[in-house]
Amino acid sequence: MLTDSEKIRNIKTVRIRRALLVASACWLAICALLLVVERQTGMILLIKLGVYFRQTDLYFLMGAICVAWIIWGLICAWRRAIRKVSKFAIVLAWVMVILGSLVGMFAELFERAGSSYYEFSSPNGKHTLVAEESTFLLGGSMNFYERNNLLFIGRQFASIPIDVSSSGSYSVYWQNDVVTFVGCTYDHAHQRVVSIDFDSGKQLENYEFSSVGSSVDIQGTDENIQGTDDNLAQQNNQITKGLVAIAHHFGSGKAEEKDITYTAKGVPKLVLNKDAKQITYVLYDRESANEKCALYVVYKEELAASDAEPQIVDMLAYEYSTEKVISSGKRDWADAGSLAYCTAIGE
Missing domain, CATH: 2.40.128 (Lipocalin)
Incomplete structure (x- = not known):
């Protein structure tokens, strides 16, 4: 027969257990909602609260909550177990839970520290x-x-x-x-x-x-960093201006900077002409050895033949100081360029 104090303690225990169960269910619902949001929209939780609190941190805490409930269940099962086989199975489960928890904890700590x-x-x-x-x-x-x-x-x-x-x-x-x-x-x-x-x-x-x-x-220093930034911005601007100038040189008078795209490797590209059979485009190659020109290669590619290699139409230089486009006349990398081209690029 339970005393009144024991009954009150049991009631409080049940209430606490229910509250923890509800809180765990709410946390699980939040994690599930975040997972759905990530799958549907690609958005990931990242909150700055002194330190950064990540979505994976919520998942880790959810795992810790699950481990806590498993441990509580094993404790209850141990108290009710009578057979040695049952107790052995509970001990084995206990060891596996502890090992899994340690592995997960160290993985989270390493990932968080890095x-x-x-x-x-x-x-x-x-x-x-x-x-x-x-x-x-x-x-x-x-x-x-x-x-x-x-x-x-x-x-x-x-x-x-x-x-x-x-x-x-x-x-x-x-x-x-x-x-x-x-x-x-x-x-x-x-x-x-x-x-x-x-x-x-x-x-x-x-x-x-x-x-x-x-x-x-x-x-x-800040001056060096700003100098690097300014140089990169100027170089990017010259590259895009050169692409547009070459497009105009080839008769694409309506070409603008907004028409520039990028290859899978991030190389600036501008389409000069395209029809049902072939496409002609220009790719940025590199800066000249004397740093006075941006170098480009114009390719022509047959669209019908999937295995056909792009053919070089010309290799050109865009001179920064004069904003002129200089043709090399080269249709192969081994060809010798024109005198004006070689003089402009310093080769």
Whole structure:
């Protein structure tokens, strides 16, 4: 026969258990809702509360809640178990739960310790770039997202590899709706450049170049960083101007910068002519050795033949100072260019 105090204690225990069960169900519903939102819209929870609170953290806490309920169930089962076989099975389940919990906890700690987040807002406050830096052992990656609101990020624009020794070595600059990220990779021997257009939601550029021997250190002073940003912005502007100038040179007088697209490797491309049989387009190649011209290659490709290789129509240079387009007359990489072309590019 239970005393009144024991009855009251049991009632309180039942109420607490029910409250915890309801709270657990609510937490599970929140996690399920976030999963549906991610699947349907691509948005991921990322809240800054002193430190960043991620969607995966909610999933980890949900797992911890499930483990707690499993442990409580095993305790109740142990109290009611009579046979040795039942007790052995409970002990085995207990060991598996503990091992699984330890593995999950260490995995979460390693993942949390290797992740850092940085946010960069455009000068007009219209866009915010979220950079996620993930490192593990000697490697890692940098992922780029757009912040939709205070709770969610969405639209992963790009992902680039980074070197752990170069972690945090980067600079960011904005030009209207376009943001350009410059980061070091491979022990500062190379620099990775990623440009993203928030207005169109496209990754414009993603390329890497050697920085060995360069006088610019993006880890240096603010003046050096600003100098790197200005140079990159000027170079990007010259590349697009050269594409449009070449289009006009080939008779595409209506071509504009907005018509420029990018290949899967992030190379600027502009279509000059296209019909049912073939397409003619120009691709940016590189900057000339004397840094006075941007070099381009015009290709013609047969659309009907899927295995046909694009044919080189011409290789051209866009001279920065005069804004002139100079034809090389080359239809193969091994060909010798015209005198005017070789003189302009310093080769």
